[in-house]
Structure formats: C-alpha cells, structure tokens
Amino acid sequence: MGKIQTMLQANKLAQGLLLAAFILVTAGAVYLIDRSVTAFLLMLASLLLLYYTSFSNGMKWSIAVFLLVIVIPFATSGGTSRESYMEVATQCGIYVAMALGLNIVVGFAGLLDMGFIAFFAVGAYTYGIFATGQANNFISGELFPLSGGSFWIFILIGGFIAGIFGILLGLPVLRVKGDYLAIVTLGFGEIIRIIFNNLEKPVNITNGAMGLSSIQPPDLFGFQFTFPHQFYFIVIGILLIVIFAVRRLEHSRLGRSWKAVRENEIAAQSMGIPLIRTKLMAFAIGASFSGMMGVVFAAKQTFIDPTSFTLIESITILVMVVLGGMGSVPGVILGASLVTILNLQVLTEFTSWLNQLSQQGIFEVPNALSPSKMQRFIFGMILILVAVFRPHGLIAARNRKLPPEAVKDPSPPLSKPEVQPD
Amino acid sequence: MFSSILQTLPQVLIDGLALGAIYAVVALGYTMVYGILELINFAHGEIFMTGAFVETAVLFIFQGAGWLTDMPAWLSYVLIILIAMLVTGALGVGIERVAYRPLRKAPKLILLISAFGVSFVLQDVIRFIAELKTGNYIISTPQLFDQRYQLPLSSISSWFTDASVKANTLFIFAIAIVLMIGLDIFVNRTKWGGAMRAVAQDRETASLMSINVNKVIVLTFFIGSALGGSTGVLFAQQYGTIDPYIGFILGLKAFTAAVLGGIGNIRGAMFGGIVLGVLEMFASSNLGILTGGNFGAEYKDVFAFMILIIVLIFKPEGIFGKAIKEKV
C-alpha cells in the first residue's frame, strides 16, 4: 500500500488516469442509476480527490470548472431525481460561499461572529422587498415588483447593503474585547430576525411573520430561471468569483493585516495596522458574500419568511468553518459541502430509513430521537470534538511557501550578513 | 400617556424586580467564571434551563409519590431547589472537565467555540429527554404556590391601579437574597472565597502560594452553575411553562446584566440584573404606549440588547468594573 502511494505521488499521469477513471465511473453511475445518493456523493468526492493530486494550480482549477460546469450537470440529467440532486448541489454552493465569507471573519481575522445569518437575511429581504409588491407600501407610484432582470444588479446591491449592516454592527462592537463580540453578534442575529418578524407596522416593510411570497425569479434576456438545475449555474458562477476573491485577499496586504490582528493585536497596531478599520473590513466583506447569496436564496425560493434565518442557521455556518479548518479555504469548502450534505441528504435519508424500520416493527426508534431533529446535538458535538481534538479542522490552513526565485533579488543585499566566528 | 404609565408602575416594578432577581442570580454565574477563567461560559444559560427541567422532573416524582400533599409547599420548594443545585452544579463541573479544561492553553477562540458546542448539545439532550418522557418538549410545570395577594393601591392614590403579588414572587425575592448574601459572605469571608479571589487576581501567583488552582476552578463552576440551576427552579415556578430553548435568550440578558454591572464583579452583577429586569418590564408594558402603538412588547428583547450595545460603547468596563489593560 505504501509503495503504491509513493509511486502515485511521483507519477502525475497515473494520478490523472485514476482520477479520470473515478470520475467516469461515478458520473456514469449517477447518470444510469436512478436515485443513488451514494453515487452522487462519490461523484462530488472527485473534487476532493482532485485537491489531493499533485497537478499545478491552474490545471486543478481547469478540471474543477470542467467538473462543475459540464460533468456534474450532465451526469445528473439522466434520471428522475435530477432536480433533487441539483437542489443539493445548489444549496452546497450557497453555503460554501457563505462559509467562505464567515471564514474571513472567524478564520482570517479571528473574530467570532455568531449572528452571520443576519447578513444573509438582509440580502434576501433586500431583493424580496423590491421584487414583490411589498415596496409599494412605502414607495409610491406602483413601480414594484421590479422585473426579474433586476436580479443581477441586486446581487451587488444585496452584497453592498449587507456590507453596510456589517459595518453598522461592527462600529460599536469591535471596540470591545473579542469575547464580547461573540455574544453581541449572537444577539444581533436574533434582533434582525425579531425586527423582520415585526416590521409590518408602522409601515409594512417586511410583511412580518407572513413573509414575502411570489418573489420574481431571475430573468436573463427573457430566459427565466426557475428550476434548481438552472439556479445551479448562477450559484456556481458567483461561487467561483467568491473563491477567486478570497484567494486574492488571503495573500494580499489586507489579508496579512487580518491575520496579524488575529495573531497579536498589539503588535499589529504597532506595525501601523489600524485595528478598527481592518476588523470592519473583515466584517463588511464577509457580510457582503452572505448578502449576495441571500439575494440568490430569495430568488430561488420565491418565498422568504423570518423562520429561514434562525440561530441554528448561524450555527450551521460556523460548524462548516470550524469543521473544515478555520482560515483554510479548501478546508472551509470541504466543511461546508459535508455539513450541507449531512443536513440535506444523510440526516433525511437516515431518518426515513429508521422510520421504515419502525414501521416494519424491526426496531423501535422514538420519534424524539429522529436524526433530523438532532441537528443541534450533532453540531454541538462537532464543535466540541473539533475544538478539543482537531482545532485546525479537517484541512488545516497552510502558509503559502514562496520559491526562492520569487524573493531573491538580483541586485546585491543591503550588506553582507555578519559571519560570527564560533 | 404618563398617567397610564404611572398607573401600572407598581405592577411593573413588582414584576420587574422578580425578573431582575432571576437575571441577577444567573448573571452571578457568568461573572464568577469570567472572573476566574476570563471565559464567557456560554453554556451557562443552558445550565439555568437544565435547572428548570430538573425542577419539573423532581416535582413530577414528588407528585407521583404523593409527597407533595404530605409536605408543606415551602419545604418541597426548598428541597427541589437543593436537588436542582446539586444536579446543575455537578453538570457545570462536568462541562468544565470535558470541554474547557483540555483547552486552557488553547487560543480564546477555540475555547469559545467549545463553549457554544456544549450549549447546543445540552439543548438537544434536554429536548430529547423531555420529548421521550412526555411526548412534548414544551412543558407546563405544576405550581407550588398559587396564591396572589392584592395590593389595594388605588385606595391610597388615584394615580395607581391595584397591583398584585404572586406568592412565588415573594419566594423569589427571599431565595435570591439568601443566595446573593450567602455568596457574598462566602467569597469575601471564607478561606475558599479568598482562594477564589486570589486565582481571579493572578492565577500564576496564586498557584505559587500553594493554592490548588484546579480545585478553585472546579468550585467556581460548581457554585456558579448551582446558582444558575436554582434560578431555573424559580423561573419555572414563576412563569409555569418551560422549553429547552429558554436558556438562550435569558442567558444573553443575564450576560448583559453582568456586563452592565462590570463583568467579574459579583455585586455589580446583582445590581445589573435588577436594573435590567425593571427596565425590560417597563419597556414591555410601555413601549407600545410610548411609541403610539407602533412598536410593542415584541421589541422588549431588542430593547435589552440595545442596553448591552450602549453599555459596551460608553462604559465597556460596566458601572462597577475597573478598566483592565493588557500588559505590554
């Protein structure tokens, strides 16, 4: 086994062949076998396999895009469960983007934000209010709902408004010590929900607990996006942009400032990094990713109400980041995918399987213990276990190592390092 | 407008003080643990909630055994509080052992994450047990005292309407005062209290002075959690209905109370709790009147939260706390 491993590590061609074979088999299985969750999950696992190959970065990205844009949509189009696969994939994409946003706040800047879903809600309501007749309640002229064509601009507007909310929350809070931040953001998440739940008077802005329905679906030159397999492409598009943005930021001046603040605030400040502004940037950028996906979510569901934005959602995203590995972009992507699949597929499948057993009288499972209700327990356990046993997560964050030719200057050094006689 | 506010003021004060006493005792748990470990024990709200469920469970057992009719109500009440304190105290110690102690040298962020994890696990475990035993996780608890005393305030002055006090409210005051005075004496007058204060000042030095730091931390968790658990009992008796999620918002508010009084400061936490309770009750009965019906009692949590934000902006060290600066 060890021998094969070393051989594989050395041989890129072998890796490529193996990967291609794996993709072919799993994709074929998804295409041919109806409703096979296992095959679908294995097909997604090919992305993880790809991550561990020793191809160049550009190569990995090309293959990943090829898999996401062509192979996966095609393979799932074979059977009757196409939409449910695509729904899972779309949700995965939405959560990955949000988790990457939270990763900027928690992983890079080291600020524990427990109310992250609030920014998602802000994005969702931003689009929801204007893409339904709701805005007519406070803007005269019967201009609303806006057409589905406005969706594309609203992705940016939603991100922007969520970013503003991030700054508004951050301004008072980021002055105080780190541990207060967690509890204040926790409160903030609830507050936003309470406000959306009650802001039907004095002016009806959010329609309260009734929520907003018949939100306009996106529209591109007359083509309407209504099915998950169509939304999938929107989400993948945004997600790729988000991943590129995060990778750029991570190794930029700003990204280093975030990490410096996380590692040692006093030293960071003494190096000329303004603390509040740097933390606010993390808050705002993280929030805006969440806000953008909120817009997509509203358009996809065509209905939103405050129950979609509860504490458990904030926890879910935190679990994704912590499980995957705080500060690690590939880790967070893996964590978010795993938790989403756990939530949407594994828990529900497991529950219905247990129910079947109960009905057949083989094995009595009390309703209270139904796995789909055990989310809090499972997430709580993940948080504790990762914190105690694997604080760096599944894929630990790694520093970028620069090759010598990137740092060595052809011109002579400042002065020769002094060689001390021993 | 003001006359209508004034009319209900006595009732608001009574209810506010009862709620405030509950916040105050829960806030003590936050403040004690923070004083020793500089950790916000997020699971504390859930320990309070567990106390409320222990109360209900014990009460059902007493009922089933027929002891409730044999014993005077106050005796069962005190017994239940003691049992709840033991259970939740032990729970607190267990949590420290499993989820916090292995992380004492880890970054703060990791510790906070573990604390959150504990909080969610507890919520679900309690929900599971409650649902398994009763079929529902929202539970009504039998009342030990159901008397109500009328205070004929309208006969004193026409400014006020009559107010009423539940017998349980008086009991809350009594228990809260006993617990707070007891804790104050314990911390300030006893050997173990002295050790606690020493560890809170400087853990390293305290351990050099042959104080067993681990024991002090365990003791702190036991006492803080027992206080939280006892409040759960008072809460269940006062409001009658409990669910596994009551600890979350209440914990948040009790934490606000602790910050208001200056986190790490025991007397400050008592003060902060009372102030917050009264303010919240006032807001919940008068926000509607004050805003012409636009924003009603549903915003009372928003109101409490605003207080937290305002305190953090203008006086982050709280009313009785001292500003602490990191040593450079």
Added chain:
Amino acid sequence: MSDHQEHNVLKVTNLMKRFGGLTAVNGVNFDFPKGQISAVIGPNGAGKTTFFNMITGIYVPDKGNIELDGESIVNIKPDRITSRGIARTFQNIRLFGSMTVLENVQVGMHIHLKTGIVGTLLNLPRVRHEEHDAQREAYRLLEYVGLAEWYNEEASSLSYGAQRRLEIARALAAKPKVLLLDEPAAGMNPRETSELTGLIRRIQQELNISIILIEHDMKLVMELSHHILVLDHGEKIAEGGPEDIRSNPKVIEAYLGKSAVEEEIQI
C-alpha cells in the same frame, strides 16, 4: 557621527503616567539625539517599558509632551505613530506566530504599501508589482538580520534569539526614523548577544536610524550607547555618556542599594 549634533529626533518633556496610586513615570525630560544609540536603563519596575509605551502611543501620558522631529505625538494612535516614523520590538516577543517569517516582515511594511481592496480583487499589474517588490525587500531585510534561510518557516518555529531578530527585521520594514528595542537581548546566550550587538550597531551606522533601547545587559548597553537615561521609581536619576553613568553614585545606589556606594563596584 557627530557628538555635538544640534538636532534631536525625539524630545520628551515632563512626561508623567499614573496607574491608580502608582506613579510609573514621573516628570521625565530627555532629548534623544538623532542618528545615535540611546539607552534607557534602571532597575525592574523603574518605568522603562511604560516610558516606551507612551512613546509608541499604547499609553496616553497623563502629563507632558513627546515630540518627534518637533511635532507632538501625544494622543495619536499607535498605528498612526508608526507611520510618523517610530517602530518597536517587544519585551515579551509578539510575533505573528502562525504566519511565515517573510510574511511577518511584510506586515511590517504595511504603511508603505498602497494596495487597496479594489486593486487586490482586480489583481492589477501595479498591485502584483508592489507585492513582488515587497517580497524581495522583505527577503533582503531577513538577509540583513541573518534569517534569510528560514523565510518560509512559521515564525513560532524559530529559536528564541532568532525570534528577537525577526522582531527587529519586522520593525525595520516600517522604515522608521526611530527604532525602539525593548530588552532585545533578554534570554539570549553570550554568542547571540554579541551578534545582536553587531546588528544594532550596523543598523545605526548603515541605515542611519536612531535607536533607543531598554536593556539589562550592562555590557551591551555600555558598548553600544552614546547616551544613557537612568530611571528609578519613575524618575530620571541620571543621564550622560557610558563613562558618566558607570561612575555615577546615584546609579550604583539604585542598582545595588546604599551600602554598595562606598565600595567601588563596576557595573
């Protein structure tokens, strides 16, 4: 090197800081000459680090003034003071432990880099150029302090002495006028200390940076310093060149107690 240079880089007048009942620094006046090495010495608890913390803006003085090149820097935030030209190291090492050695130095360049978020996201050629220059510059600084071969390692994996040198490289990256070193030789073995002595002197001579250091190692202080300020219980008890300080009875008393003054003891 001119000893009679008129210009002072940093001027401290009547500086005072209280913590509750304790007066940590009490009415200290001192002029730090430009381009030279000055030392602040004194027994433990004399207020040396508090003095540094006021200069770098971490503490705001209760009274008095601090002028950098004639401009007051009191009440300015630490990050702004850095961009005015003061950089420092810390007594208890404060590196960015999980970042690489090179990245630590790059963080030190923060105030000289201009890339904003838009430039980063668009990956403009200007930005790539600046980033590349920064990497090479950081590497040169690492060569200068003798850490180049570890540039890809995690900062926390370095040895103690190397961490102290990394702190110096990081501070140098800010291109300061004044470099404050808080006990740079603490915990170093004699060989490391002598290397450090050479490094500090080179920084002063080759990079023309004014250096102020706090240090307990008297050999290093006497070897390097042009001017010495002695603090005891927050007050200035002596100032002058190494020779004056060595023989100053007040200084000997502060360090060794009254009885020692009579005996002739070298410090």
